[in-house]
Structures are given as C-alpha cells and as structure tokens.
Amino acid sequence: MELINNLLQFLAALLGFGLAGIRYWKKSSQAYFLLTCFYGCFTLGSLYWTLYLLLFSKTPQVFYVSEFGWISSAIFLRILQYTLSSGEERSFKCNAAWLSLIIGVPLFLFFCSYGDILSNLLWCGMMIIISYSSIRGLAYAEKQIGCEKNMKYFHIVVLCYVAAEYALWISGCFWQNNSFLNPNFWFDILLTCCILWLLPATRRAVVS
Structure with missing residues (x-):
C-alpha cells in the first residue's frame, strides 16, 4: 500500500509540475x-x-533525501502564498x-x-507559518467582493494540505500495518488530492 500511495503522489506531483510549467511558459507569471x-x-x-x-x-533508512525535497516544496508554497497575497491581506x-x-x-x-527534533521543528514550523497565513487569508477573502474573493479557494486547498500532512503524521x-485499513493510506490519498487541487486553486487566485 505504501508503494501505491507514493507512486500516486509522485505521478500527481509530476503531472502538476508539467501543467504548472506549461502555464508558466504561456503566462510568464511568478506565481506559476x-x-x-x-x-x-x-x-x-x-x-x-x-x-527506494x-x-x-x-521504507528508506536515510529519509533526509526525500525530506529535503518535501521541505523545499513547503518553502516554495509559503513564498507562493506571499506572492499571491496583497499588502492589505498581510496586514x-x-x-x-x-489557531495555527x-x-x-x-x-x-x-x-x-517519536522522531527527530530538528526535522519536526522544520516541518511543524513551516506548517504553522503556512496555516497562519491561509487562515488569515481566508478570513480576509471572505470579506472581499468580486474576483478577489477567489483567493479563498487557494487558502482552503492550502489548509487542506496542512491538515492532511498533520493527519498523516x-x-x-x-x-504501522500496510493495509487498506491503515488510516495512513487514506490520508495519503487526501494529500495527493490536495496536491492536484493546488493547481486549479492557484489558477483562480492568479485570475483574481
């Protein structure tokens, strides 16, 4: 089951990479x-x-190789949050x-x-920062009208991403059992869906 989950996540991220890259090539937008x-x-x-x-x-014994990539992705997500937000939203x-x-x-x-302090500090620190920004952004977007309200979809997907990560951990x-009854399997599926949903959510935010 772990192999299936990780293969699905890899394919979803690869698909997102290709589609987002095409959008960037067409639009030359920093967000993409x-x-x-x-x-x-x-x-x-x-x-x-x-x-592996x-x-x-x-399961890989030296997991820092993957964590480097995943933490880097979280950093880029945070930068994307900042780029899409306005000065009014940030203040x-x-x-x-x-709550974050x-x-x-x-x-x-x-x-x-259960695990390494440094790794948990990096991960939880990023999740706190990302969720703080998205909760604030969602509250701000709900008070807007017109296209600016579309930012709420981006923040909702980001919060779902954070929730899925927390639930997975x-x-x-x-x-630890490797079966369909393991909640890990379903939380991994949820995380994969969030990864896929991030592209259309960003597209709506960029249009706004």
Whole structure:
C-alpha cells in the first residue's frame, strides 16, 4: 500500500509540475513559476522514496533525501502564498489565525517524542507559518467582493494540505500495518488530492 500511495503522489506531483510549467511558459507569471518549483521539489522527494520502495521493498533508512525535497516544496508554497497575497491581506488582523499555533505547537511536542527534533521543528514550523497565513487569508477573502474573493479557494486547498500532512503524521505514530485499513493510506490519498487541487486553486487566485 505504501508503494501505491507514493507512486500516486509522485505521478500527481509530476503531472502538476508539467501543467504548472506549461502555464508558466504561456503566462510568464511568478506565481506559476513558484508553483512549478513546489511541484518539482515534491516530485523529487517522492521519486527517491518511491524508487527506494520499488527497489528494496522497505521504507528508506536515510529519509533526509526525500525530506529535503518535501521541505523545499513547503518553502516554495509559503513564498507562493506571499506572492499571491496583497499588502492589505498581510496586514489584516485575524484572531482565528492563532489557531495555527494552538494546534501546531502541541503537535510539534508530540511528534518530538517519536522522531527527530530538528526535522519536526522544520516541518511543524513551516506548517504553522503556512496555516497562519491561509487562515488569515481566508478570513480576509471572505470579506472581499468580486474576483478577489477567489483567493479563498487557494487558502482552503492550502489548509487542506496542512491538515492532511498533520493527519498523516499523527496516524503514522499509531498505525504501522500496510493495509487498506491503515488510516495512513487514506490520508495519503487526501494529500495527493490536495496536491492536484493546488493547481486549479492557484489558477483562480492568479485570475483574481
């Protein structure tokens, strides 16, 4: 099941990379360039993990190779958030955005009991920053009218991406069996869907 999930994620990211690259080639938009970088880094991380599973039939022992690609993709996603947002959105006051810290910090402490502190600090730190920006952006977009309201779809997909990552990590701490009954399988599918949905969501945000 792990091989199937990672293969699907690799193909989804590769498809996104190709489509986003085509959009960038046609539009020469910085947003599509950043999205292409997001997909490219995610694809490279998934490629190493998938090939290792395919060749050795077990989880990679040196997972930092994949994590480098995945963390880089999260950094590009954050830059994409910043690029798409306006100055008014970035200065918008939203108390609900602090939920990112209320949820993220306890999860960071929890994950540290299962894994590497530095890796968890990087991942949870990025997820907190990304979710904070998207909660604030979603609240701001809901108050807008016309095309500017389309930014909410981008923020919703990003929040789903963060939620899927958190859920995947939590389930990985409790369930290790490799079957359809493992929540990891379904959270991986959800993450794959979020990766695919990011392209049309970004397209709507760029149009706005």
